[in-house]
Amino acid sequence: MNPAVVGTRPGVSRPGLLFAALGLAGLAQPFVQFRANRIVAGEGLSLPDALGPWGWAVAAALTGALAMAIPVRRPAPAGLVLALAGLLGVILFAGAAAGALVPEGDRIARVSLGAGFWLLLAAFALALADALSRLALRPAWRWALLAGAVVAGALILGTGLMDDLSVMREYAARRDTFWREAQRHLMLAFGSLGAALAVGLPLGILVHEAPRLRGAVLGVLNVVQTIPSLALFGIMIPLFGWIAASVPGAAAAGIAGIGAFPALVALFLYSLLPVVSNLLAGLAGVPPGVREAAAGLGMTRAQTLAQVMIPLTLPVLLAAVRIVLVQNIGLAVIAGLIGGGGFGSFVFQGLNQTAMDLVLLGALPTIALALVSGIALDLALEGIDPRKVRA
Amino acid sequence: MTGRLALGLAAILLLAFLLSPESFAPLLRPLTRNGAPPVYTQTSLLSLTFSHLGMVAGAVLAASVLAVGFGVLVTRPFGRDFLPLARTVASVGQTFPPVAVLALAVPVMGFGTGPTLLALFLYGLLPIFENTLAGLTNLPPQVIEAARGMGMTPAQRLWRVELPLALPVILSGVRLSAVIALSTATIGSTVAARTLGEVIIAGLLSSNTAFVVQGGIVVGILALLIHAGFRWIEGRAAGWTRARS
Numbered sequence: 173m174n175p176a177v178v179g180t181r182p183g184v185s186r187p188g189l190l191f192a193a194l195g196l197a198g199l200a201q202p203f204v205q206f207r208a209n210r211i212v213a214g215e216g217l218s219l220p221d222a223l224g225p226w227g228w229a230v231a232a233a234l235t236g237a238l239a240m241a242i243p244v245r246r247p248a249p250a251g252l253v254l255a256l257a258g259l260l261g262v263i264l265f266a267g268a269a270a271g272a273l274v275p276e277g278d279r280i281a282r283v284s285l286g287a288g289f290w291l292l293l294a295a296f297a298l299a300l301a302d303a304l305s306r307l308a309l310r311p312a313w314r315w316a317l318l319a320g321a322v323v324a325g326a327l328i329l330g331t332g333l334m335d336d337l338s339v340m341r342e343y344a345a346r347r348d349t350f351w352r353e354a355q356r357h358l359m360l361a362f363g364s365l366g367a368a369l370a371v372g373l374p375l376g377i378l379v380h381e382a383p384r385l386r387g388a389v390l391g392v393l394n395v396v397q398t399i400p401s402l403a404l405f406g407i408m409i410p411l412f413g414w415i416a417a418s419v420p421g422a423a424a425a426g427i428a429g430i431g432a433f434p435a436l437v438a439l440f441l442y443s444l445l446p447v448v449s450n451l452l453a454g455l456a457g458v459p460p461g462v463r464e465a466a467a468g469l470g471m472t473r474a475q476t477l478a479q480v481m482i483p484l485t486l487p488v489l490l491a492a493v494r495i496v497l498v499q500n501i502g503l504a505v506i507a508g509l510i511g512g513g514g515f516g517s518f519v520f521q522g523l524n525q526t527a528m529d530l531v532l533l534g535a536l537p538t539i540a541l542a543l544v545s546g547i548a549l550d551l552a553l554e555g556i557d558p559r560k561v562r563a
Numbered sequence: 564m565t566g567r568l569a570l571g572l573a574a575i576l577l578l579a580f581l582l583s584p585e586s587f588a589p590l591l592r593p594l595t596r597n598g599a600p601p602v603y604t605q606t607s608l609l610s611l612t613f614s615h616l617g618m619v620a621g622a623v624l625a626a627s628v629l630a631v632g633f634g635v636l637v638t639r640p641f642g643r644d645f646l647p648l649a650r651t652v653a654s655v656g657q658t659f660p661p662v663a664v665l666a667l668a669v670p671v672m673g674f675g676t677g678p679t680l681l682a683l684f685l686y687g688l689l690p691i692f693e694n695t696l697a698g699l700t701n702l703p704p705q706v707i708e709a710a711r712g713m714g715m716t717p718a719q720r721l722w723r724v725e726l727p728l729a730l731p732v733i734l735s736g737v738r739l740s741a742v743i744a745l746s747t748a749t750i751g752s753t754v755a756a757r758t759l760g761e762v763i764i765a766g767l768l769s770s771n772t773a774f775v776v777q778g779g780i781v782v783g784i785l786a787l788l789i790h791a792g793f794r795w796i797e798g799r800a801a802g803w804t805r806a807r808s
Contacts, residue, residue, distance in 0.1 A: 186644045298648065301655065305647035391566060398786045400746035403779035406763045410594070410772035502660025509753065510767060519666045523753055528670045535663040546658035 188241040191299045195238040195258075198291030199231055204269050207282040216286055222269035230265050234258065234292065241299055251303040258296035262289065263328065270336035282338040284529055311551055318547055325540070338529040339536070350518075354537065357514035360432060360504040361541075364439035365496050371440075372447030377477065379448065380455045390452075393445040401506050404441065408434035409510060435512030439503060443496040450492035454485025487556055494549035501542040508534070570791055577784045580777070581609045587777075594773040601773045603762045612781065615758040618751070619744045622680055626687035627737050633688075634695025634733075635721065646696075653693040661686045661747045669754055679751030679758070686747065687740035694736025698729025731801040738793035745786050759785075 202216025219234075220227035237258045241251065270283035304314075334340050343350055379385045396404070413429020416422050427433060458481050466476040508516020518534030521527075580587055584602045591601035636642040637649045664686050668678035702725060710724045726733075752760030759782050766774025 186642075187648055190645075298652070301651040302648040305651045395787060398742055398790045399779075399783040400749045400786055402746070402749040402760055402763055403782045406767060406775040407779045409767070410775060498658050502662060505660055505662040506750065509750075509764075516662070519662070520753060523666065523669065526674075531666045531669065535666045538660055539663050542658045542660055543655070546655070 184242060187298075187302050188243070191241045191295045191302075192238040194298070195234065195292055195295035198288045198295060199234060201288035201291060202286040203288040203292075204266065204273070204286045205284045206273050207284075209280045209282070214282075214284070217269070217273070218288065219265065219269070223265070223272055227269075230261075234261065237261075238295065248303055248307045251299065252307060255296050255300035255303050259293065259300060260324070262292045262296060264333060267328070267334040267337060270334070270338075274336045282341065282529070283336060284338045311554055314551055318544070318551070322544060339532045342527075342529045342533045350533070353513055353515055353517055356432060356507075356512075357501070357504050357516075357538070357541070360435055360439060360507055360512065360514055361497060361500040364436055364443055364500055365493065367436075367440045368443030368447050368496060369493075372444050373451060375444070376448045376451030376455070380452060386452070390445075390449060393448060396441050397445045401438070401442075401503050402509070405435060405438045405506050405510050405512075408438050412437070430511055432507065432512045435504070435507035435510060435514075439500050442503060443500060446492040446495045446499075447489075450488045450495075451485060454488035455481055457488070458484050487553065490549065490553050490556065494546065494553065497549065498542050498546045501538060501545060505534070505538055567791075570787060573784045574788055577781060577788075580781065581612055584608050584777075591773040591777060594776055595771055599769065599771045599773070603765065603774050603777065605765070606757070606761065608759075608762070608777075608781065611757060611759050611761060612785070615745075615748055615782075616785070618676065618680055618683065618748050618756065618758065619741060622683035623687050623737065623741045623744050626684050626740060627691055630688045630691035630736075631695050631733060634692055634699060635726075638696065638699045639717075649692070650696065653689050653696065656689045657693070659686075661743060662750055665747060665750060665754065674755040676751075676756045678754055679748060679756035682751070683744045683747055687744050690739040690743070691733065691736040694732050694739075695729065698732035699725055701732075702728055728804055731797050731804060734793065734797045734800055738790065738797070741789050741793065742786055745782070745789060749782055 199219070201218075203219045204217050204222055205214035206217050206222075207214045218227070219231045223230060237254055240254055266285055266289050273283050274281045304317075309317075328334060329340075335344070375389065379389050409429050411429070412427055412434050416427050416429055419427075462480060462484070463476060466480045471479065504512075504514045505516035505519055507514045508518070508520045515534040515538045519531050519538075520534075522530030522532075522534065584604075588601045595601050633649070637645045661682070665679065665682040668682040668685075672678040672681055706724060706728065707720065710720045715723065748756070748758045749760035749763070752758045752764055759778055762774050762778030762781075766772065766776075766778060
């Protein structure tokens with residue numbers, strides 16, 4: 173009995189129907205929102221409203237692409253190409269619509285992305301995910317696709333095709349701040365990861381060698397991991413403020429209750445549990461025979477650990493790095509709330525001023541960063557440990 | 564054992580603080596400066612706690628029903644077509660930062676409780692869905708064959724065999740969702756939802772360390788209690804499963 177055939181009407185793919193329905197709903201919704209200035213209420217415009225006769229052609233082309241997702245016998249590579257083309261098209265047409273709507277030289281009019289844009293984007297993104305999971309491409313191809321997506325994104329943004337969209341207007345108004353906060357965000361995410369590895373690896377080895385410590389160390393790290401982020405970030409501020417003020421030399425060593433330092437420490441604390449518990453699981457998973465063989469070769473305990481055991485735990489450690497990095501890129505947003513900088517400062521500024529485009533300027537790069545690092549590390553993980561490949 | 568004892572003491576402390584925050588004022592006063600109030604009184608802490616927990620419970624309950632429903636659907640012959648897509652969406656979707664989901668819910672729903680509930684619900688779906696899939700697709704094939712051999716209908720197999728066996732894994736997904744929801748709801752106060760985050764934010768804005776500490780400790784203890792409670796239920800569920808099979 174083939175489960176893919178049971179109950180399926182011949183020639184129709186149910187996921188394809190879902191993508192088509194989602195996309196058609198998107199075409200019926202306003203594609204962009206136009207405002208003559210930042211204050212007046214927005215006016216929803218469909219693709220034909222925004223692009224004139226060309227809009228009809230674009231809408232027809234998108235409808236055609238969505239309809240082509242329905243037949244089930246379509247070869248999967250064609251589905252992949254279709255989804256990629258649709259995704260690229262939706263993004264480029266949003267930029268073109270903004271360019272057509274904003275009069276030349278006008279710095280006040282605002283064009284933001286509408287519900288229709290997001291629904292179409294979701295429809296093609298789901299179609300892409302479906303095609304990719306069905307194709308089960310070799311890792312080299314998937315690396316190429318990921319790199320291609322990053323380069324394409326950089327090209328589209330760099331060539332100014334999207335510059336008339338209001339998110340990009342917000343970017344243009346604070347270009348220098350944006351890159352400074354981007355650097356800060358990366359520093360928070362990667363710095364805390366580095367610190368967690370530097371402390372977590374020795375700590376994990378110590379607990380492995382002295383199993384009596386296991387319960388206490390993992391218990392404390394589990395408690396830290398459970399504490400809500402705002403509470404932990406908040407408590408770091410007075411704590412380090414107090415340390416900086418009352419411990420001689422602490423302030424000179426860079427410890428401070430304001431700025432990025434409390435956020436960095438909070439992220440570091442959240443990162444310790446995945447590193448330590450994965451290292452322990454990895455070390456426990458080394459077959460006893462391997463250890464005995466190393467001892468038989470005359471290796472000391474330390475040599476066995478450094479030259480045999482640690483290399484064998486590499487896949488598990490890389491999995492920990494994936495968990496920590498994706499988690500920290502997201503959590504670093506909270507730093508914006510406590511004056512620690514990063515993309516979060518745009519998110520919370522935007523929420524305070526009810527300026528949604530500013531919120532997007534902070535949220536979209538964060539999501540992109542988390543997605544790219546998550547996918548890249550998943551691919552790396554498959555590369556070094558083929559057993560992890562998804563069925 | 565010491566862990567359980569500490570947790571019990573923390574629960575008693577939390578209850579005492581929520582019922583009578585004023586009696587803790589002498590403890591908190593050293594954390595304030597220039598005669599600032601040591602205890603948050605703009606809104607009653609008890610009502611903030613109820614509103615916070617209510618939001619988390621509502622969102623996680625709704626997410627559990629829908630996520631388990633979807634999980635069952637895509638593992639039946641009818642929805643099998645969606646299984647590869649569902650797996651990808653569940654794993655890629657979880658790389659979306661919860662705070663970003665919260666921020667993006669605001670343009671859709673405006674400020675207040677609505678966007679927070681929506682974000683908690685949406686983000687809560689994925690861990691439960693992923694665990695439901697894992698639970699329902701990793702069942703021992705002999706058990707399913709045995710159930711089939713006993714003449715059970717597909718519905719009976721689902722209710723009496725598959726779901727009970729997958730329950731511990733599903734519950735650990737619900738625990739993950741609840742802990743994340745509790746944390747995200749705290750940040751929800753930045754979009755004007757009534758949660759305990761209000762206390763922490765008020766403390767940060769007025770540099771009143773006492774507010775930050777009391778808000779942080781209340782949310783922290785709540786998170787630990789919820790985590791431990793779910794662990795206990797998971798243990799019991801695993802016990803039933805073993806006893807029945």
